[in-house]
Amino acid sequence: MRYLVFLLVALATLPLRAAELTLTPTEIQEWKAVYGEIETRDRVPARARLGGTIVALDVTEGDRVAAGQILARVQDEKLSFRLRAVDAQIESLNTQIETARTDLSRGESLRERGVVTVQRLDQLRTQVDILEGRIESTRAERRVIEQQVAEGDVLAPETGVVLSVPVSRGSVVTPGEVLADIGGGGAYVRLAVPERHATTLTEGGRIAFGPGSGLEAHEGRLAKVYPRIEGGRVLADIEVPGLEARFVGRRVPVRLPVGMRPALLVPQTALTRTGGLDFVTVTSPDGPVRRTVVPGQEIARDGTVWREILTGLRAGDTVVLP
Structure with missing residues (x-):
C-alpha cells in the first residue's frame, strides 16, 4: 500500500x-500596398443642343440630379424673330384663304345659275388648295422652330451627382458644348497597378483596404481588369458595397493580393x-x-x-x- x-x-x-x-x-497570401481613387461608374457630359446664351443655370458642383432634369437653359434670340415672322406669314395666309373660300362659295352659287364656267370654278378650288398647303407648310416650319427653342433646355443624361460645371450664366455656348459633367451608376475604386502584377489580378477576387481608408470594415471585389496597359500600369475597378461618391477622386489605401508565397x-x-x-x-x-x-x-x-x-x-x- x-x-x-x-x-x-x-x-x-x-x-x-x-x-x-x-x-x-x-502558402500565405502576399499583399501589395497601392492607392486607388474613388470614381463614379459613369461620367456623362450634359451638352447643349442649341447654340446661344445661357439664360438660366440651376445646378452647381455636388448637386444631386435625376435623369431628364433641366440643368440649364440656352436661348437663341434669332429663333424668337423667326417665330414672329412665321406667325405673320400664317396670319397673312389665313386672310388670303378666307378670301379664297369666299370667292369659291360665290363661284359655286354663280355656277348653279350658269354665270361662271367650270374652268373658273376649278381655278378657285385650286387656289384654296394651294393656300391650305402653304398654311400647313408654314405651321410645320413653326413646329420645327418651337422644337429648336425647346432644345435650349439642357437635360441631365442620367441620375447622379454634378461633378463639374465649366460654364456660368450669361456664357455663349455652341451646339455640343459641355455644360456639366454628371457622375452616375454608383461609385467604385479604380486602381493603377504596376504591369508586373497584371497576371496575378483575377476578376472576382476579394480586396482589402488599408488603415486610414475609412473602408477597413468593407471588403471589395475586383470587378474588372482593363486589357490595355498605359504607362506601365494596368487599370482595375473594385466594387465596394455601400460606397458613396461624395468625394470623387479621393485616394484610399488598398491591400491588393498579388500571389501566394x-x-x-x-x-x-x-x-x-x-x-x-x-x-x-x-x-x-x-x-x-x-x-x-x-x-x-x-x-x-x-x-x-x-x-x-x-x-x-x-x-x-x-x-x-x-
Whole structure:
C-alpha cells in the first residue's frame, strides 16, 4: 500500500509533456500596398443642343440630379424673330384663304345659275388648295422652330451627382458644348497597378483596404481588369458595397493580393519576449532550446493568431508550444 502511494506521488510530480509543432512551409497570401481613387461608374457630359446664351443655370458642383432634369437653359434670340415672322406669314395666309373660300362659295352659287364656267370654278378650288398647303407648310416650319427653342433646355443624361460645371450664366455656348459633367451608376475604386502584377489580378477576387481608408470594415471585389496597359500600369475597378461618391477622386489605401508565397508560421503564444528580443523554444537532442527569431506579420486562421517567422527557424524544426 505504501508503495502504491509513493508511485502515485512520483507520477504526479513528473512534468507534463508540452505540445509540439513541426514546422512546414505554408502558402500565405502576399499583399501589395497601392492607392486607388474613388470614381463614379459613369461620367456623362450634359451638352447643349442649341447654340446661344445661357439664360438660366440651376445646378452647381455636388448637386444631386435625376435623369431628364433641366440643368440649364440656352436661348437663341434669332429663333424668337423667326417665330414672329412665321406667325405673320400664317396670319397673312389665313386672310388670303378666307378670301379664297369666299370667292369659291360665290363661284359655286354663280355656277348653279350658269354665270361662271367650270374652268373658273376649278381655278378657285385650286387656289384654296394651294393656300391650305402653304398654311400647313408654314405651321410645320413653326413646329420645327418651337422644337429648336425647346432644345435650349439642357437635360441631365442620367441620375447622379454634378461633378463639374465649366460654364456660368450669361456664357455663349455652341451646339455640343459641355455644360456639366454628371457622375452616375454608383461609385467604385479604380486602381493603377504596376504591369508586373497584371497576371496575378483575377476578376472576382476579394480586396482589402488599408488603415486610414475609412473602408477597413468593407471588403471589395475586383470587378474588372482593363486589357490595355498605359504607362506601365494596368487599370482595375473594385466594387465596394455601400460606397458613396461624395468625394470623387479621393485616394484610399488598398491591400491588393498579388500571389501566394511559402512562409513558416507559429502560434502567437509560442513567442516570448525578453530584453527586446523574441524567442521560440524548439526541441533538440539536448532538450528544449530557446532560439532568437524575427517575427513578421500576424495572420488570423481558424480563430487563432499566427506569426510569420522571417529568420531563426527552418522547415522541420519542432516548436514547443505552451
